[in-house]
């Protein structure tokens with residue numbers, strides 16, 4: 423994507439970067455990273471980055487070279503940061519954290535969407551208390567149901583009867599995920615939070631392919647055994663050239679009514695994993711009963727009980743995530759709720 427580099431005798435460097443789409447949401451990120459990389463070189467006194475756009479033919483070649491099925495365009499073109507929440511095994515609180523992190527980012531004034539890619543253990547509809555069949559807009563895009571008026575949600579759970587098992591085979595799931603990313607009217611979002619299925623199975627791999635620009639947050643519990651399993655998810659992300667942005671340790675001790683912390687699941691797993699991967703430990707979320715209760719009743723804890731220790735920990739993690747990811751220079755206006763039209767979705 424580097425179109426041209428000119429070096430002037432006085433040490434000024436002029437770089438042209440070709441974007442996949444003119445409205446590329448990570449344009450400023452490219453500018454910062456290219457400048458930072460070049461300024462480290464001896465003799466470089468200033469860097470000037472300009473942009474143009476790849477032609478369709480060039481895009482095709484790039485796609486081929488990357489060996490990936492999709493470049494970030496279409497319905498994801500206006501998504502600033504894709505955050506994949508991953509874990510090595512189930513039950514570590516990945517979905518609870520995905521829902522609450524999304525709500526915490528929303529509380530910070532960000533535009534947020536949540537894609538529930540945990541196709542067999544989907545729980546995002548329940549965690550937000552939304553159970554509404556998505557509709558198709560007049561432009562033939564899938565309109566995501568909204569939580570709290572603006573958080574856009576998409577889940578397999580919206581397309582199957584409640585409590586029924588998803589018995590789709592690999593290719594159908596692959597197709598559904600492709601649709602969730604390509605045909606959903608995500609619109610302009612600061613963050614798309616993706617709740618991945620546990621482990622490193624086909625769905626995670628497909629998604630990783632569809633989302634070349636994703637950043638991974640790894641969730642682990644404090645036991646050393648859990649950390650070893652989480653490492654596998656990290657390896658998958660790195661193998662697919664995704665950035666692992668940090669680690670969250672969940673269930674880090676039980677906080678009783680007096681505020682005393684009991685390390686039920688041991689200690690140190692999150693630190694050890696973060697150290698091993700050389701990424702920051704974004705935070706530790708304690709075990710609290712309200713976090714579980716609110717997940718069950720469809721009201722994210724960070725919105726209902728922001729004073730709870732787990733809610734506070736999650737809000738701090740959201741703040742760290744915003745500090746670690748590129749921000750839009752101009753905040754988006756809040757009133758952008760899409761208007762659904764009544765039509766049922768023909769799936770698969």
Ligand SMILES: Nc1ncnc2c1ncn2[C@@H]1O[C@H](COP(=O)(O)OP(=O)(O)OP(=O)(O)O)[C@@H](O)[C@H]1O
Pocket residue numbers: 509511512513514515516517518519540543545619620672673674707708709710711713714715717718732
């Ligand atoms: N810090 C916490 N304190 C209390 N309960 C928690 C905490 N984190 C998660 N839980 C509870 O643990 C259970 C499992 O959490 P969750 O469903 O988020 O895990 P998961 O990793 O997404 O699991 P799966 O991958 O199997 O879907 C839920 O009942 C949730 O409410």
